[in-house]
Amino acid sequence: MDMGKMRVARPTRSLAPVVRFYREGLGFELRGGFEDHAGFDGVMLGCPGLPYxxxxxxxxxxxxxxxxxxxxxxxxxxxxxxxxxxRVKRMVQAGFEPVRSHNPYWDVNGMTFEDPDGYRVVLYQGEWTR
Structure with a gap:
C-alpha cells in the first residue's frame, strides 16, 4: 500500500516560537502557510525530498x-x-537545551528537546530498523 506523503498537523499556542524551534533548531524549511482560512492561521514546515x-x-x-x-x-x-x-549542536546553538526524556530509553542513544508547546522531539542516533 503506497500512502504517498504524510502531514502531521497540530494546534499551537504561539505560532512564531514554534516555527522558530522547528526552523532554526531542526533546520526545517517553510513549505507553505495561510492566514485567516476559516478562522485559522497556519504554517507548514518540512525538508526537501522527504515525504512528510x-x-x-x-x-x-x-x-x-x-x-x-x-x-x-x-x-x-x-x-x-x-x-x-x-543536529544536536544546531539545537543548542539556536537556544534549545536538551531535557531528560520521560522514557529513559531515549536518553541512551538520543537527545530530547521540548518545543514551546511542551511537545518533545527526540534526535536519536541510530538506524531505523523496523
Whole structure:
C-alpha cells in the first residue's frame, strides 16, 4: 500500500516560537502557510525530498492546550553519528537545551528537546530498523 506523503498537523499556542524551534533548531524549511482560512492561521514546515511535513495552526480566539504528556514525541532517527552531533549542536546553538526524556530509553542513544508547546522531539542516533 503506497500512502504517498504524510502531514502531521497540530494546534499551537504561539505560532512564531514554534516555527522558530522547528526552523532554526531542526533546520526545517517553510513549505507553505495561510492566514485567516476559516478562522485559522497556519504554517507548514518540512525538508526537501522527504515525504512528510509538519503543520502548525492557531485558531483565532482560542488557546490550544499544551502537550498532554511528556510522551508525545516526534522521533527523528539520524544514522550517522557526525550528522547527529551536528543536529544536536544546531539545537543548542539556536537556544534549545536538551531535557531528560520521560522514557529513559531515549536518553541512551538520543537527545530530547521540548518545543514551546511542551511537545518533545527526540534526535536519536541510530538506524531505523523496523
Amino acid at each position: 511535513h509538519l503543520e502548525f495552526t492557531v485558531e483565532r480566539g482560542h488557546e490550544a492546550p499544551r502537550a498532554p504528556s511528556k510522551e508525545h514525541l516526534l522521533v527523528f532517527y539520524v544514522p550517522q553519528r557526525d550528522e547527529w552531533k551536528a
